[in-house]
Amino acid sequence: xxxxxxxPLQTLIMAAGKGTRMESDLPxxxxxxxxxxxxxxxxxxxxxxxxxxxTVIIGHQAELVRKTFAGRNLIFVEQFEQLxxxxxxxxxxxxxxxxxGNILILCGDVPLLSVGILQQFINKHVASRATLSVLTTLxxxxxxxxxxxxxxxxxxxxxxxxxxDATPAERLIKEINSGIxxxxxxxxxxxxxxxTNTNKQKEYYLTDIVEIANRDGLSVHACLTTDAQAVMGINxxxxxxxxxxxxxxxxx
Numbered sequence: 001x002x003x004x005x006x007x008p009l010q011t012l013i014m015a016a017g018k019g020t021r022m023e024s025d026l027p028x029x030x031x032x033x034x035x036x037x038x039x040x041x042x043x044x045x046x047x048x049x050x051x052x053x054x055t056v057i058i059g060h061q062a063e064l065v066r067k068t069f070a071g072r073n074l075i076f077v078e079q080f081e082q083l084x085x086x087x088x089x090x091x092x093x094x095x096x097x098x099x100x101g102n103i104l105i106l107c108g109d110v111p112l113l114s115v116g117i118l119q120q121f122i123n124k125h126v127a128s129r130a131t132l133s134v135l136t137t138l139x140x141x142x143x144x145x146x147x148x149x150x151x152x153x154x155x156x157x158x159x160x161x162x163x164x165d166a167t168p169a170e171r172l173i174k175e176i177n178s179g180i181x182x183x184x185x186x187x188x189x190x191x192x193x194x195x196t197n198t199n200k201q202k203e204y205y206l207t208d209i210v211e212i213a214n215r216d217g218l219s220v221h222a223c224l225t226t227d228a229q230a231v232m233g234i235n236x237x238x239x240x241x242x243x244x245x246x247x248x249x250x251x252x
Contacts, residue, residue: 015108016059041111084203145176178231
C-alpha cells in the first residue's frame with residue numbers, strides 16, 4: 001500500500017518505560033487523558049498516518065499493557081532489561097527482518113501529537129530524501145532534553161547531545177529532539193547494532209544513530225514543528241494535567 005508518497009510505512013512505538021516520576025506503579029503509557037490511555041492516542045495517530053503495521057516495545061508491567069490493548073492488532077516486543085532507547089529498538093529487529101521501507105518511531109507517552117504534524121514530517125522526509133529524519137521543536141527552557149546540533153544554516157543534523165553530556169555552549173541551544181524519528185529500516189537496525197554505551201548513564205541511546213548516519217555519509221534532516229505542546233512527553237502528574245487541559249481546549 002502506498003501512502004502519501006511513502007511506500008511502505010510501518011510504526012514502532014516506544015512504550016517500555018516505567019515512568020518513575022509519575023509517582024504511581026501503573027506503567028506510564030497506561031495513565032489516562034479523558035479515560036483513554038496515553039498509548040491509545042499514539043496508536044491511533046500511527047494508524048491514521050497509514051502505517052501498515054504497528055509494533056509496540058513494552059517492558060515495565062508488560063502483561064498489563066498487552067492485556068489493555070488485546071484485540072488492537074498490534075505486535076508486541078518485550079524489552080526485558082531497560083538499557084536505553086537504542087537497546088529497545090534493537091529488540092524489534094526480528095519483526096522488521098524482511099522489511100525495506102520506512103519506520104516511524106513514536107513515543108508511547110506523547111499523546112497530543114496530531115496526524116497533521118506527522119503527515120508533514122513524513123512528507124518532508126520523502127521530499128528531502130533523507131535516510132533519517134528527526135522531529136524537533138523549540139523550547140524557551142530546553143532543560144532535560146537532547147539538544148539538536150545542526151550544520152550552520154541548514155536542516156542537516158550533525159548530532160544530538162543529551163543534556164548531561166552537553167557542554168555549557170550546547171546547553172544554550174533551544175532546538176530539542178522530540179524522540180520521534182523516521183528512518184529507513186535496513187539503516188535503522190544496522191545503526192542501532194553499532195551503538196555503544198560510553199556515556200554518563202551507561203545507556204544505549206537511540207540518538208547516537210544520528211552520528212552513525214553522518215559517519216557513513218548519509219543524510220539526516222531536522223523537521224521542526226513550532227507546536228511544542230504537541231510533542232510534549234508526559235513525565236509527571238503535572239504534565240498529565242497540562243495535557244488534559246490542552247486536550248479540553250481543543251488545541252490538538
